[in-house]
Amino acid sequence: MKLFVGIDVSSQELEACFMNADGDNFESFTVPNNLHGASHLRDRIVVAADKLAVSEIHIGLEATSVYSWHPAMYFHQDPALRERKTKVFTLNPKLICKFREAYADMDKTDRLDAWVIADRLRFGRLTTTLVMQEQYIALQRLTRMRFHLVHNLAREKQYFLQNLFYKCNAFTTEVDSSVFGHALMEMLSEKFSLDDIAEMNVTDLADYLRDKGRNRFPDPERVARCIQQAARASYRLSKVVEDSIDLVLGTSIESIRSIQKQLKDLDKAIERILDGIPGAQCLLSVPGIGKVYAAGLLGELGDIERFKDQAAVAKYAGLTWRKHQSGAFEAEHTARIKSGNRFLRYYLVEAANSVRLRDEEFGEYYRKKYNEVPRNQHKRALVLTARKLVRLVDVLLRNGQLYTPRRKVNSAKN
Structure with a gap:
């Protein structure tokens, strides 16, 4: 016998x-959504489980922003619940909404929401428990911030x-966008006027770009000539407007530098956690998957054993197409499902590219596939x-093997 516990979560309360x-x-009862309330709910669950002599406990919560995260982790990690073989599910609200439609004319209250969640748990066929281990959660927080x-x-x-178009409207047509970077920001932050840039000696301007660009320009003289050409071809601003635009550009430059610094700090933290996660080297062995993509994939997937097979991973990512068949008819073109983890889908698509x-x-x-349509x-x-990459990722993580190009890997056993 199983005990099913449906919990409707809000910022203030847990309706069980x-x-x-x-x-x-x-x-059915209500407790505060805090540590004391969750502890009281845990005690009630344990008492009910022991009284009914249940073999397993299933706890379900809707994934309601950040409000369900703490109780889900609390119930997942609690020793007393673990002893009683407890599984914790965080359910997509769309799943519960569609399930509710089977009950005609049902009112919408927190207590009924908890009942619907419990009944959906009882129905079963849930593909995965979405509560991940702490190391994956820590990685996920960092990769999502990145x-x-x-x-x-x-x-x-x-x-x-x-x-920049206000200050130098010809810049976008005369200057290659690849020069956008440290050197250009340094030049603009020092508030050179267009006339100053136009009248600078090309060699001096090239030396300036070479110094500020840290010798990253393959041809600084050509870039300098393009910048000067753009400066000479641009409209001139009045002093009051130019001062305002310079201030706006300077503020924007500081924001860009701040974000770039934050990204460097995040990358260091991501690398530290990634080094201790099993499966990281499996993904890094695939050409084209670097530490950023590997971290993004692992942070969203967690332990691959949470998923039954590669099809479950694809569905979780929203990379599944609905079938449309009736009698002898079967549609050739079908739409991709609109649900799924958008972060996982983003990293899979970017990694595939x-x-x-x-x-x-x-x-x-x-x-x-490109030539088919x-x-x-x-x-x-x-x-x-x-x-296709989903299948490879699933096999590598499930088997703990490295990728060998031009060699077929064995399908994972389901």
């Missing part, structure tokens, strides 16, 4: 519902270029290549 295998609700900062950096650079450039097998597969070739081929 105890249900047996027959679907009978024999206890994801956030990278997108902020791209947005800040775009904002910088928009304001990198791997297909470095591995012959993945490159051939990408080109084959007349529209959206790259996007479609890349997503399908990511789906």
Whole structure:
């Protein structure tokens, strides 16, 4: 016999519902969403489990932002619950919402939500327990913060270029975008006017770029001439507007530098945790998967044994296509599911794009899929290549083996 505990989570309270295998609700109550409330709920679960002599306890919570994380981890790690073979599930709210639709005209209350969650647990067929070990959670927090900062950096650079157009509107057409970096930011932060840049000696400007760019420009003289050409071709601003734009550019530059420094600190912390996680070397052995992609994949996947097989991993990432079949008809073109872990999907797609450039097998597969359709070739081929990468990642992590190019790996045993 199993005990099913559905918990509706809010920022303030945990609404619990105890249900047996027959679907009978024999206890419902509310506790605060804090350590004392979770401890009291744990005690009630233990008492009920011992009274009913259950063989297993299933606890389910909706993944409601950050509110469900602490209770889920508490119940997952509690020694008394572990002794009683407890599994903790954090459920996608969409799953619960669709399950609720089977009950016509049901009211929407916290107590009924807890009952629906418990009944969904009783129904079973849940692919994975989504509570991960602490090392994976720590890595996930870092990689998601890095994801956030990278997108902020791209947005800040775009904002910088928009304001740069006011100061030097010909920059985007005359200067290669690859020169955007430390040297250009140093030049603009020192508030050179367009006339100052236009009148500088090309050799002096090239030396300035060489120094500030740390000798990263392959041809500093050419870059210097392009910058001067852009400065001479641009509109001139009044003093008051130019001062304002200089201040905006300077502020944007400081934001960019701050984000870049934060990214370096995060990368060091990610590398420290990654070195101690099993499976990291398996992913790093794949050409094109570096430490950033390996950390992102492991941080979202956790222990691969949480998933039944590679198909479950693909579904978790949202890289699954619905089938549409009726009688003898079966649709050739179907839509990808819109659910799934968007962070895992992001890292799989980005990693697939990198791997297909470095591995012959993945490159051939990408080109084959690219040539199959007349529209959206790259996007479609890349997503399908990511789906192929899921199979490789699953095999490597499940078997603990390194990737050997041009050699087929054995399928993992389910």
